Amino acid sequence: IAGITQAPTSQILAAGRRMTLRCTQDMRHNAMYWYRQDLGLGLRLIHYSNTAGTTGKGEVPDGYSVSRANTDDFPLTLASAVPSQTSVYFCASSDSMGGYTFGSGTRLTVV
Amino acid sequence: GNSVTQMEGPVTLSEEAFLTINCTYTATGYPSLFWYVQYPGEGLQLLLKATKADDKGSNKGFEATYRKETTSFHLEKGSVQVSDSAVYFCALSDKAAGNKLTFGGGTRVLVKP
Numbered sequence: 703i704a705g706i707t708q709a710p711t712s713q714i715l716a717a718g719r720r721m722t723l724r725c726t727q728d729m730r731h732n733a734m735y736w737y738r739q740d741l742g743l744g745l746r747l748i749h750y751s752n753t754a755g756t757t758g759k760g761e762v763p764d765g766y767s768v769s770r771a772n773t774d775d776f777p778l779t780l781a782s783a784v785p786s787q788t789s790v791y792f793c794a795s796s797d798s799m800g801g802y803t804f805g806s807g808t809r810l811t812v813v
Numbered sequence: 814g815n816s817v818t819q820m821e822g823p824v825t826l827s828e829e830a831f832l833t834i835n836c837t838y839t840a841t842g843y844p845s846l847f848w849y850v851q852y853p854g855e856g857l858q859l860l861l862k863a864t865k866a867d868d869k870g871s872n873k874g875f876e877a878t879y880r881k882e883t884t885s886f887h888l889e890k891g892s893v894q895v896s897d898s899a900v901y902f903c904a905l906s907d908k909a910a911g912n913k914l915t916f917g918g919g920t921r922v923l924v925k926p
Binding site: 706733735737742743744745746747750752760792794796800801802804805806807 | 817821845855856857858859902906911912913914915916917918919
């Protein structure tokens, strides 16, 4: 593992189903983030965590939840997926100087 | 709150043409400014940054100058290549907002041979 690993790479999900997007980093960064990318809207922050054991809401948190049980992992859960959650999801982490590293993304389609 | 506005694309250019992508921002504090690049099928990579007024960030032939008086951070490259085809995002981070990144909508650039 080098940097941030996201899984799965892509997924087609039936509406109403529960889904967890995984994110793991090996840089020991304290802060981690989940963004969604939609055409023309750039990346919008869903949830963040400044350190293990703490989480916070971003710009578009509704329908999503996160947990931060340890420094390395920051999973994002959709409790009951809806078509408007079709998007590309990026996990990121940042070091103490504010330098960000992004994962390669998860493309999610809710049908 | 903080916001970033950048020109909409797509921008289509011929190889060796001059590229400018406009970016303006609104922030309550004194933000750091960034340009990120996303190549097809990949995540975002930091292209350049500037942390205070009048700083110039540069990388791979790209430049951007932090203009506090016009709240702008326009990206420029004098001679683009086909390999520069990507989506470019302007972003800011603000200590007052916990250093979280705020992004513009992205500008797709297509360079034709």
